[in-house]
Amino acid sequence: MTITKNQNGSQLDMALEGRLDTATAPQLEAELKQSMDGVTELTLDFAGLEYLSSAGLRVLLSAQKVMNQQGSMVIKNVNETIMEIFDVTGFADILTIE
Amino acid sequence: MNTTDPNEMTVEATLDNIPAVTAFVDERLEALNCPMKAQMQIDVAIDELFSNIARYAYDPSGPATVRVDVDQDSLAVRITFIDHGKPYDPLAKADPDVTLSAEERQIGGLGIFMVKKTMDDVRYEYKDGQNILTVEKRL
Numbered sequence: 001m002t003i004t005k006n007q008n009g010s011q012l013d014m015a016l017e018g019r020l021d022t023a024t025a026p027q028l029e030a031e032l033k034q035s036m037d038g039v040t041e042l043t044l045d046f047a048g049l050e051y052l053s054s055a056g057l058r059v060l061l062s063a064q065k066v067m068n069q070q071g072s073m074v075i076k077n078v079n080e081t082i083m084e085i086f087d088v089t090g091f092a093d094i095l096t097i098e
Numbered sequence: 099m100n101t102t103d104p105n106e107m108t109v110e111a112t113l114d115n116i117p118a119v120t121a122f123v124d125e126r127l128e129a130l131n132c133p134m135k136a137q138m139q140i141d142v143a144i145d146e147l148f149s150n151i152a153r154y155a156y157d158p159s160g161p162a163t164v165r166v167d168v169d170q171d172s173l174a175v176r177i178t179f180i181d182h183g184k185p186y187d188p189l190a191k192a193d194p195d196v197t198l199s200a201e202e203r204q205i206g207g208l209g210i211f212m213v214k215k216t217m218d219d220v221r222y223e224y225k226d227g228q229n230i231l232t233v234e235k236r237l
Contacts, residue, residue, distance in 0.1 A: 021145040022116055051138040053145040054209035064200045081138045088215040089208055090196030 002048070003031050010040040010071070017048030020056035029059045036063070040071030047077035057091060064094060074098055103165075111151045111162035111181055119164050120144050123177060126166045130175065132237055139216040140177065143233050146209035147179050147188075155183025155229065174218065174236045181229050187222045188231065189214070 001018035012035055020028060036042065042063065052060075060075075067073035076098045078086070086092040107122045109115045120141050127137045144164075151162050165178040193214075194207040214220050219234040 019141070021142070022113055022149045051142055053142045054205060054212060055145065055149070057208060058205045061200060061203055061205065068200060081135050084216070085142070085212060088196070089212060090198070093197070094200045094203065 010038055012039045013043045015045040019050050020052035022055040025055040025059050032063050036066055042067050042073040044075045045077055051081050106165045108161050108163040110159055111155055113149055113152045116148050119148055123166055136235055136237055140235055143213045146213050150188055151181050154186055155181040174234050176232055176234045179231045182227050185224045189222045
């Protein structure tokens with residue numbers, strides 16, 4: 001997975017490319033941990049993301065919990081396969097998807 | 099077990115081997131002109147099921163076999179995961195509550211729940227000292 005970060009003050013954009021699964025979720029977790037301090041607006045761009053597994057959901061959930069405390073988190077450009085995963089797992093209600 | 103069977107792969111059940119197993123299955127799916135969405139759902143199922151085996155079947159580790167079978171009549175692909183670790187039926191677990199808020203959420207059980215929702219059939223049996231988990235997806 002490739003992660004492209006773009007930070008502008010308290011705004012952080014991360015574009016993900018590839019697959020968010022058991023092998024790659026720790027990479028996103030580490031990137032978020034490193035960059036989330038002081039961020040009030042976090043945007044995750046899924047345009048280049050093929051799919052995610054529960055390992056990815058775990059990282060998104062903990063990021064959402066942190067952002068619930070310090071600002072907001074938005075996920076954009078979600079493909080059909082990923083949207084279905086968000087729907088069946090109830091994550092569509094927890095996350096803000098644009 | 100026939101190790102020369104081109105539709106079967108046996109590797110050490112470790113998280114590091116998930117990409118190799120996924121690549122092996124994808125190669126067979128691509129030969130079938132499997133729709134991209136079904137392939138991605140199957141890849142997610144592999145990630146969930148193989149990681150389960152890697153984490154829980156053995157202490158410290160052991161082999162797992164992944165088989166790909168195609169039913170030409172119903173145009174369905176069947177993927178079988180076999181290990182001889184401790185007996186464990188992932189389907190016996192209750193489905194997670196998917197209506198809870200972020201703060202109340204648990205991730206445990208979500209993986210197998212996703213597999214049940216995206217595959218057409220998921221079966222478990224314990225036979226001859228082996229955990230045999232089969233998922234079927236119609237193409």
